[in-house]
Amino acid sequence: MYRELILKKFKPSVENLLYILHDLQDNNPQKYVAPEDIRVSADYLNVPYSFVHSVAGFYTMFSLKPRGRNIIRLCESPPCHLMGSESLLEYLKGTLKINVGETTKDGMFTLELTSCLGICGVAPAMMLNEEMHGNLTPERVDDILNKRREEI
């Protein structure tokens, strides 16, 4: 039902596909582009299912796999690498007990890697959902994650 409301916000032109996918994903409880999301978009825009699937699969901000409630995107580009993102990745994997691309058992966090976020002045950096976080250390990461856990 909510999907129809989202679709109606946009003109049925394929040029709106990225917007539609952004919106559907944000509103999906599992924060991903589900097969049903792809189906309704394809029908609405009158394009093949495979076309929408291939577009959703192309862009890193879209996920075709269910994700946790919070998405961590750690930057692995050269500036963050230089300032120690590799050891942070190890730390995140250890503390969350998951690998890149996986979700914690309680469905709380999904760990992803991303290319440059454009806040290199405060490298190493990551995004937690829509928020940017920089000057990261293991202690700062703990604070950020704990705060998030408390908020829910």
Add this chain to the structure above:
Amino acid sequence: MNLVRNHLLISIDAGTIMAGARAVEEALIKEIAKQGLSDEISVLETGNIGVTGQGVIIVIYPEGIYYANVTVDDIPQLVEEHLLKGRPLKKLILSEVPKQYIIKKEKTGLFKEQPRIVLKNSGIINPESIDEYIASGGYEAVAKAFTMKPEVVIEEVKHSGLVGRGGAGFLTGMKWDFARKAPGDPKYFICNADEGEPGTFKDRLILEGDPHKLIEGMIIGGYSVGANYGFVYIRGEYALSIERLEKAIAQAREYGLLGDNILECGFSFDINVMKGAGAYVCGEETALIESMEGKRGHPRYKPPFPVTEGFRGKPTVVNNVETLANVPEIIVHGALWFRGYGTEKSPGTKVFTIIGHVSTPGLIEAEMGTTLRDIIFEYAGGVKGGKRFKGALVGGAAGAFVGPDMLDVPMDFANLKEYAAVLGSGAILVMDEDTDIVGMLKSVLHFFKHESCGHCVPCRLGTAQLSKIIDRIAASKGTKEDVDTMLKISDVMRDTSFCPLGQSLYLPISSSLKYFKDEIMARVQ
């Protein structure tokens, strides 16, 4: 307008918001009210002030004192000491204010001393106020351009020698000329704000700090080429840039600077913002257009170039944010004035972001032809912790590693020759003596593996192979042949890849071998 005793500028950008700038601002306004100073002190929001990684930044005028790492807890003391008692609060004063950050009010007209063209207003005016932009001379260029014939505007931009700041280094005036002469209707004017080159965030700072400048540049561009529709394609991660730009566009519409019959001069132009979804390759103009059409961001065959067949198959100009931010100043002051900055072959200034192992990371605007040494040592305070300078990665992942012998080469398109493409991004990542070059190269190659769009074989397979090889070398399991193979693969990719993404890996690989071969060879068997 009230006469106020002090102006407080608080920098609100992605970096400072992260450090809690909104909460500090709120506390500051409350505290000033509590002390009964609301009529005497004005608090103004501005964009990036040129300092990053130093928490919340506040500047107090007329004294021109910079406070860094300000927290909510500091506010009562700051207000009491500085604003009530007139004593600067020493513990929060930014210790090393590099010289370009100090823009003394009385010197703002002297561009020769402080060459700020693109960042003229950034960190000075409130980016969310069109009135402040207009008060600083904004939209004067639009009014002036409308008194000139479109061809004359194009001639002026051509004469200025402005070249695209996106990387390819093409003459902006020429591009506009081609689009103007191309048959087809309607025509489109696109601003490429899909900034994704690692280490580059100049466009974000322009968008966050002075969005009206971009809008003004686009109106002039649209007028020149005869386009009535403008688009700004911004990467999806730049939430604040999108918010600020959309606000600025709404204000410009309200003031009749966008929409039908602008300034009653008979020209109509409007701008829409389009949000990307995370793909580095969309920085390539034809991939960007594909993405705008709702498809996978695969680059197109060229020719036809977008100036003849672009968005929706119509003549389209695609210009970078920084390029367009130069345009209003060129129109107001003239091509000759612009040529007074920079070098003969590369006039004007360049915005650099300087990061990594330096004392004061941040952004600067320097004349074309400024040396790397000046940028690193004069502006950014040199290598952090007094360590030795090992090298720098200039121009992001698609850039080049440079050693100490490049420190004194003037940075402009002509002098950098084969390195010229790296100038566009303006990213300078400084590495101190302890940096592991193999690790850096690994990070660069992983980046390309992740970002290859998979459209052409050399890039899709090449990036995967290079990634495997560098992993082997990093694990000290590589061989001498591996190093040769790496160079060979990237050389083939340079010759055969479909778009600049695959073609650009040769540069970081060959330059790392040029400067740091011994170190790399020491890691292989």
